[in-house]
Amino acid sequence: MLEELPSHRQLRKLVADQIRAAIFDGRFKPGEWLRQERVAQELGVSQMPVREALKELAAEGLIEHVPYRGVRVVALSVEDIEDLYEHRAFLEGRAAEKAVEYITEGEIADLKLMVTEMESLPPEQIAQYRKINRKFHETIFLISRREYLIRTLTQMWEAFPTMLIGNFAVTAQRPLPQRDMQDQMEHRAIMDALENRNAKRAGEAMKEHILSAARNLIDSLKANS
Incomplete structure (x- = not known):
């Protein structure tokens, strides 16, 4: 569980780091759907920093937004x-x-x-x-x-x-x-x-x-x- 931090920006970065690490070490698999509520519960935070962290990771190319479906880890071809x-x-x-x-x-x-x-x-x-x-x-x-x-x-x-x-x-x-x-x-x-x-x-x-x-x-x- 993440300790709550006074800075919203710090919390968003910490959440992004945690999700990125989970992708890199295989806990989140290629093609796996990342539900905001589940990720927030696992990390012990609200959904807002998770939502913002997912946007950051999408910009890095690690995850992708699929219209009407949600967010999933990128699977490379x-x-x-x-x-x-x-x-x-x-x-x-x-x-x-x-x-x-x-x-x-x-x-x-x-x-x-x-x-x-x-x-x-x-x-x-x-x-x-x-x-x-x-x-x-x-x-x-x-x-x-x-x-x-x-x-x-x-x-x-x-x-x-x-x-x-x-x-x-x-x-x-x-x-x-x-x-x-x-x-x-x-x-x-x-x-x-x-x-x-x-x-x-x-x-x-x-x-x-x-x-x-x-x-x-x-x-x-x-x-x-």
Whole structure:
């Protein structure tokens, strides 16, 4: 149960955080209907902050309003995955290009260390791999200093990877087939471009890395459908 907070804005944010966490960890399943009254009872709050929190989560793309039916957790299709990866590839590719203008030797060293750490992890430590991989990508787009790219990509990374895990069991507990060596080569190509201050190549390498991951994921999903 949530403790009542003096600030309505704080309460709405806390409710949104609780619902978001429930979606991410699978307590609210893809396609599940979220009834305001039930959610409010579970969280120990009134329906008003729940209603406002659901609007916030709809804007993030985690839930959707269906006319005359209510609100449900978004269930991603293969076509959605294609669009999400294409969008992310374009934005992160541009961020990598811009990062070349500002990246320092210390930041290059930090990114190289992340790549080394990812390469040293065994397959069963997929959760730790994903954590470092996310930090790798976030570090690069933060270095770009492009505020729109940073805001948009931060929001995508908040929901995007976990939504894929929640929607598709094949992605949840194990790495995708044949991605280990491919990821290593692609990460090294990105680092090589950044270290050599080649903006065009950095953008191309980042975009190809993300699109190749999309192709592998879609192939695995189709093979397991």
